[in-house]
Amino acid sequence: MNLKKILDQLDIPAQCRRHKIPLWQCPQFLFLIMGLVIIGSAITAYLIGTRYIEDPEIIALIVLVLSSVLFIFTYIINISFERLAEVSRLKSEFIRIVSHQLRSPLTNVSWAIDILLSGALGGLMKEQVEYFRILKENNARMRELVKDLLLVSRLEEGALPIRRERISLKNIIKNLVSKFLPFARASNVKIKFESEKDLPEIFVDPHQVEIVVETLLDNAIRYIEKGGLIEICLGKKEENIFFKIKDTGVGIPQEDQKYIFQKFFRSKTTQRGVAGSGLGLFISKSIIDRMGGKIWFESEEGRGTTFYFTLPIK
Amino acid sequence: MKRIVFIEDEPALQKILGEALSKEGYEVIAALDGEAGLRLVETKKPDLVLLDLILPKIDGFEVLRRIKEDPETREIPIIILTNLERMEDVDRVSELGAITYLVKDNYTLEEVVEKIKKAIGE
Numbered sequence: 001m002n003l004k005k006i007l008d009q010l011d012i013p014a015q016c017r018r019h020k021i022p023l024w025q026c027p028q029f030l031f032l033i034m035g036l037v038i039i040g041s042a043i044t045a046y047l048i049g050t051r052y053i054e055d056p057e058i059i060a061l062i063v064l065v066l067s068s069v070l071f072i073f074t075y076i077i078n079i080s081f082e083r084l085a086e087v088s089r090l091k092s093e094f095i096r097i098v099s100h101q102l103r104s105p106l107t108n109v110s111w112a113i114d115i116l117l118s119g120a121l122g123g124l125m126k127e128q129v130e131y132f133r134i135l136k137e138n139n140a141r142m143r144e145l146v147k148d149l150l151l152v153s154r155l156e157e158g159a160l161p162i163r164r165e166r167i168s169l170k171n172i173i174k175n176l177v178s179k180f181l182p183f184a185r186a187s188n189v190k191i192k193f194e195s196e197k198d199l200p201e202i203f204v205d206p207h208q209v210e211i212v213v214e215t216l217l218d219n220a221i222r223y224i225e226k227g228g229l230i231e232i233c234l235g236k237k238e239e240n241i242f243f244k245i246k247d248t249g250v251g252i253p254q255e256d257q258k259y260i261f262q263k264f265f266r267s268k269t270t271q272r273g274v275a276g277s278g279l280g281l282f283i284s285k286s287i288i289d290r291m292g293g294k295i296w297f298e299s300e301e302g303r304g305t306t307f308y309f310t311l312p313i314k
Numbered sequence: 315m316k317r318i319v320f321i322e323d324e325p326a327l328q329k330i331l332g333e334a335l336s337k338e339g340y341e342v343i344a345a346l347d348g349e350a351g352l353r354l355v356e357t358k359k360p361d362l363v364l365l366d367l368i369l370p371k372i373d374g375f376e377v378l379r380r381i382k383e384d385p386e387t388r389e390i391p392i393i394i395l396t397n398l399e400r401m402e403d404v405d406r407v408s409e410l411g412a413i414t415y416l417v418k419d420n421y422t423l424e425e426v427v428e429k430i431k432k433a434i435g436e
Binding site for chain 2: 100103104105106107108110111112114115118120121143146147150159161163
């Protein structure tokens with residue numbers, strides 16, 4: 001058993017895969033490389049020493065001692081990394097389990113409110129309806145958050161497979177725009193959608209792309225105060241499909257811009273009474289990255305934000 | 315009166331959706347686990363089965379498989395009502411022959427009732 005453990009430890013690529021990081025970022029791999037460099041430098045030092053210096057053994061000894069100290073340090077760092085990785089994995093699993101357990105009761109509450117609001121169990125006074133609506137709205141926020149948390153934990157655990165299909169992004173956007181029209185109208189926001197003619201279909205996971213477009217569109221509407229305009233453009237740039245969504249919303253302050261794709265980050269302009277989990281953009285970026293695309297934005301506080309993403313055609 | 319067998323281990327949900335369906339004029343017979351559900355489907359010959367996937371005793375996948383295996387019950391339409399959202403599960407039940415897969419959390423009560431009405435052919 002112990003021997004198996006040691007052999008497992010030696011399978012460095014497998015260990016790095018388990019931590020879901022590339023080889024060149026993986027401490028175990030770097031540790032191995034460092035060991036090789038140390039051995040190499042000790043030998044080189046010895047060879048140089050024997051040729052040019054009278055007491056080569058002392059030089060070699062010094063190099064060896066220094067290398068051993070370094071070696072021990074890296075070993076300790078390596079162990080700390082493993083602990084952190086384990087904590088992170090447990091946290092992810094915890095979030096997943098809790099979110100899943102929260103889902104059913106939250107659905108029950110939502111449906112119970114639905115049946116009360118429908119009047120099927122007797123009429124309601126105007127004030128009661130108002131309170132039920134508040135309950136419903138807050139329940140919806142909780143469900144949204146739980147859904148996002150589940151998605152994040154699935155993404156982080158690598159448990160969200162990409163199911164690629166040939167799709168027309170234009171149709172997906174069209175459908176989403178019409179789905180969001182009532183919300184946009186209620187917020188006094190106009191949506192314009194333009195698409196280049198004869199765009200090729202792309203080979204992506206339609207459901208996941210939908211999540212991205214939905215997030216960007218929802219954000220754009222949500223962060224426009226007192227009405228405005230959203231322009232969506234779809235085109236082709238070299239070997240990529242190019243998506244752009246421009247809004248006339250509150251914009252992202254300069255100092256917040258570098259954090260915008262971080263998990264749970266919410267800019268101070270977005271916190272003013274606008275509901276949100278701070279997960280939408282993190283999820284969007286993970287999805288676009290995984291499908292080989294790029295996502296970025298330009299924004300000016302008070303004037304609006306433009307988000308872009310690209311997805312490879314092939 | 316059209317008859318629905320509702321197999322769901324959560325009494326709260328049974329009450330809520332059961333109530334909503336009764337108001338629409340359906341006869342709803344509920345079971346709290348897979349085994350009881352399967353027996354109800356065999357004896358009551360419903361017009362539709364509403365089935366959760368995570369169930370005590372016999373899970374939803376197995377219930378579905380057995381309903382589809384029995385020539386007597388094979389033709390009964392089955393709607394899966396669950397909060398499992400993994401595509402593997404969706405694929406598995408559609409291979410087994412369920413007609414609709416509803417993730418509870420994605421719908422309002424009204425929408426679910428509409429889907430059920432449609433599936434039952436009204």
